[in-house]
Amino acid sequence: MARRIDHYDDPAAPAANSIVPSANVAVIDDQGQILVIHRTDNDNWALPGGAQDFGESLPQCGVRETKEETGIDCEITGLVGIYTDPKHLIHYTSNDEVRQEFSVLFTARVVGGELAASSESREVLWLAPGELAERQMDRSMRLRVKHLLERRPSPYLG
Amino acid sequence: MARRIDHYDDPAAPAANSIVPSANVAVIDDQGQILVIHRTDNDNWALPGGAQDFGESLPQCGVRETKEETGIDCEITGLVGIYTDPKHLIHYTSNDEVRQEFSVLFTARVVGGELAASSESREVLWLAPGELAERQMDRSMRLRVKHLLERRPSPYLG
Numbered sequence: 001m002a003r004r005i006d007h008y009d010d011p012a013a014p015a016a017n018s019i020v021p022s023a024n025v026a027v028i029d030d031q032g033q034i035l036v037i038h039r040t041d042n043d044n045w046a047l048p049g050g051a052q053d054f055g056e057s058l059p060q061c062g063v064r065e066t067k068e069e070t071g072i073d074c075e076i077t078g079l080v081g082i083y084t085d086p087k088h089l090i091h092y093t094s095n096d097e098v099r100q101e102f103s104v105l106f107t108a109r110v111v112g113g114e115l116a117a118s119s120e121s122r123e124v125l126w127l128a129p130g131e132l133a134e135r136q137m138d139r140s141m142r143l144r145v146k147h148l149l150e151r152r153p154s155p156y157l158g
Numbered sequence: 159m160a161r162r163i164d165h166y167d168d169p170a171a172p173a174a175n176s177i178v179p180s181a182n183v184a185v186i187d188d189q190g191q192i193l194v195i196h197r198t199d200n201d202n203w204a205l206p207g208g209a210q211d212f213g214e215s216l217p218q219c220g221v222r223e224t225k226e227e228t229g230i231d232c233e234i235t236g237l238v239g240i241y242t243d244p245k246h247l248i249h250y251t252s253n254d255e256v257r258q259e260f261s262v263l264f265t266a267r268v269v270g271g272e273l274a275a276s277s278e279s280r281e282v283l284w285l286a287p288g289e290l291a292e293r294q295m296d297r298s299m300r301l302r303v304k305h306l307l308e309r310r311p312s313p314y315l316g
Contacts, residue, residue, distance in 0.1 A: 058242040084216040
């Protein structure tokens with residue numbers, strides 16, 4: 001069966017053979033709640049996002065992925081950080097792609113839409129920051145959410 | 159002969175078939191001068207930079223490319239913007255790669271090294287902002303330098 005295996009700082013990990021830019025989006029509503037998805041492929045919670053397609057900019061990618069995974073239309077408002085740690089590798093066993101992390105976390109505001117689950121998101125919720133911090137998430141998403149909730153004065157550049 | 163052809167918003171351009179993250183770096187010295195290179199492959203001036211390699215983060219890429227092209231060691235201090243405009247395509251005729259723009263412009267300070275030209279940079283100079291603005295550069299570099307000199311309060315996200 002095809003699997004996704006995350007490696008972090010693992011001397012036994014295979015060598016990276018791809019870098020694919022992706023966007024994550026922290027959509028924040030008028031009450032300061034944050035839009036999150038409960039992933040279908042594992043039990044983790046995450047901010048919506050995914051890989052950039054040809055023909056779109058990275059902010060456009062974030063808007064498209066958010067719509068697909070949550071039903072919400074958003075507008076990008078700012079940047080939390082850039083996450084390009086070569087120690088984080090994602091191995092897709094179906095084609096032996098070994099992807100080196102490359103993600104950008106944007107902030108956004110709601111401009112329309114209705115909450116809707118998808119094939120990638122079994123639940124979609126608005127969570128207060130304190131509730132978000134308590135949900136199960138993978139290591140890299142946890143770091144991004146931490147930076148988001150810290151309201152850093154300048155973007156994280158890692 | 160192998161060529162690089164830049165297309166911008168060109169209906170006749172070939173379709174993109176790659177996205178390769180790259181870093182540009184605006185190294186600024188104590189007098190507010192900016193480190194620039196005179197490119198060997200054309201008559202343009204540019205901030206140092208280039209494509210990310212496997213095994214390095216994007217900020218590390220910026221530091222490495224700056225060292226290779228200018229001789230200067232630097233430390234990343236901030237972010238000017240993210241440039242991922244799908245209308246900008248770069249066609250490499252040697253292998254028919256058609257690369258969609260993906261560049262991040264960092265700021266940096268000097269931590270060591272000596273000015274040195276390279277195979278990619280026939281001249282390396284420190285220029286005052288007003289002098290930099292007058293040099294010949296390509297369209298995408300011009301936009302990045304404009305944003306740098308504006309000292310925008312938050313990063314450009316394009």
